[in-house]
Amino acid sequence: MTTFLPTPSGWPSILLARRGEPDPTDLAAAVRAGAFGGLTTAVRELGPAATIATLEDARLRGRGGSGHLAAEKWRAAARTPAKARYVVANGYGADPAASTDRTLLETDPYAVIEGAAIAAFAIGAEEVHIAVRATATEAIRRLDAAIVAALEAGFIGEDALESGQRIEVTVRPLQGAYMLGEETVLLKALESRRGQPEQRPPHPSTRGLEGMPTLVQNVQTLALVPFILRRGAAAFLGVGDPAEPGTVLVEVRGPEASGIAEVPLGTPLRDVVALAGGAARGRKVKAVVVGGPAGGILPAGQLDTPYSFEGLRAAGAHVGSGSVVVADDRACxxxxxxxxxxxxxxxxxxxxxxxxxxxxxxxxxxxxxxxxxxxxxxxxxxxxxxxxxxxxxxxxxxxxxxxxxxxxxxxxxxxxxxxxxxxxxxxxxxxxxxxxxxxxxxxxxxxxxxxxx
Ligand SMILES: Cc1cc2nc3c(=O)[nH]c(=O)nc-3n(C[C@H](O)[C@H](O)[C@H](O)COP(=O)(O)O)c2cc1C
Ligand code: SF4
Structure with missing residues (x-):
């Protein structure tokens, strides 16, 4: 059972906008809330090139940890000549202590499916693979149900939204160790091959699944895309830090409380820690482990660090899996x-x-x-x-x-x-x-x- 941490009023809600919906697979309810509006804009108004340009204007960065500009990868995949292209939504969630991606898939499967379908349309891919941990059974069930409903409604499938393009979406349950979340290992797992990372370049966007251009994008990254196309790049730039706009899911664990929250990039780390109540009563925050198992350990003196890709990098940590663990003065x-x-x-x-x-x-x-x-x-x-x-x-x-x-x-x-x-x-x-x-x-x-x- 996921615990959502309360956030200050005024914080935007994009990724968790549908939190609390009784049935996240209810397509009619999702469409009333705007689902597939972004795909409609991409297909009926923008076309592939302008769709990618809109993402570039929005400065969307990948939420899978590294913060690469999404538009660069989309453009590389779209431009590489090939007889097939693929989209892989990385929802594996390698960090055993972070369930942000699984929670997103359970809370808003349509946002991930729509974002992946937009990506497929923009780069000219006919197949989308959504990689999920095999143990995330509820996420898999909801994704499967949502895919069937979206197919029946014609948003995806043989002639997705009458775009003339086939967009087939498949859920790919995978089980493995931590390294399976790394993109080149993930691609090998999808091909049922033994997985170890590959030297880059070539990057998957030019040579990935079956040697074809493959856009690997974290599920949160994809789920932000419909908002950008529906509301425009300017609206996205208005959320969080204009240099690194938008929100990201964070899992905060502290002595007082633990749970998941949607945080605007650029929020001071202090405010992120406060979401879980900070240190235990009578104790002081000593350190914060930011980014997962391979994360940085920041002291209380760094709590003004912006929770953003560049802000954390400069401090010696990284967004990584979105995990933030608060240690008080009893910790070594x-x-x-x-x-x-x-x-x-x-x-x-x-x-x-x-x-x-x-x-x-x-x-x-x-x-x-x-x-x-x-x-x-x-x-x-x-x-x-x-x-x-x-x-x-x-x-x-x-x-x-x-x-x-x-x-x-x-x-x-x-x-x-x-x-x-x-x-x-x-x-x-x-x-x-x-x-x-x-x-x-x-x-x-x-x-x-x-x-x-
Ligand atoms: C050891 C390791 C584990 C990783 N695990 C994940 C993961 O679980 N989920 C994920 O999206 N990215 C993970 N990544 C990053 C991916 O390799 C890749 O950069 C990412 O999926 C690209 O999506 P993005 O550009 O949207 O962030 C991992 C990287 C490394 C080095
Ligand atoms: S750096 Fe080399 S050994 Fe280490 S995890 Fe990556 S591929 Fe494996």
């Missing part, structure tokens, strides 16, 4: 970084040696720091390895996976030094507890649960 940042780095090392596919070995070594350094067994030179090794790992990146995982430790080093240097140089954990979380004088005699919930494990 080094331990947080260790857990995240370990996850990233375990999930790395192993194709690139600096990533396979480098992330493993970084996770070991994190492990030594929290066990009070750091070695001389570990700090230098951490910095050197991080630089090497990033420099040899074959996919974004490598670059992003170093963020937890690097941002920990950047913002919590005293805490890192205490672990590295004196084997102390100022928060009293890490083992062996006796090495932390401040923690002697205290048993934190984290230590208790580890002792029981």
């Amino acid at each position: 940042v080094v331990d947080l970084a260790r857990v995240l780095t370990r996850f990233c090392a375990d999930e790395a596919c192993g194709k690139t040696i600096p990533c396979r070995i480098g992330l493993r070594r970084l996770a070991e350094i994190g492990g030594r720091m929290t066990a009070g067994t750091s070695r001389a030179g570990d700090l230098q090794l951490l910095e050197d390895l991080s630089a090497d790992v990033v420099g040899a990146a074959l996919c974004d995982h490598e670059r992003l996976a170093t963020l937890p430790l690097l941002s920990g080093l950047r913002y919590f240097r005293a805490e890192v030094d205490a672990h590295l140089e004196r084997g102390e954990c100022p928060a009293g979380v890490c083992r062996p507890a006796t090495l932390a004088p401040a923690a002697a005699g205290r048993t934190t919930p984290a230590r208790q649960s580890r002792a029981q494990a």
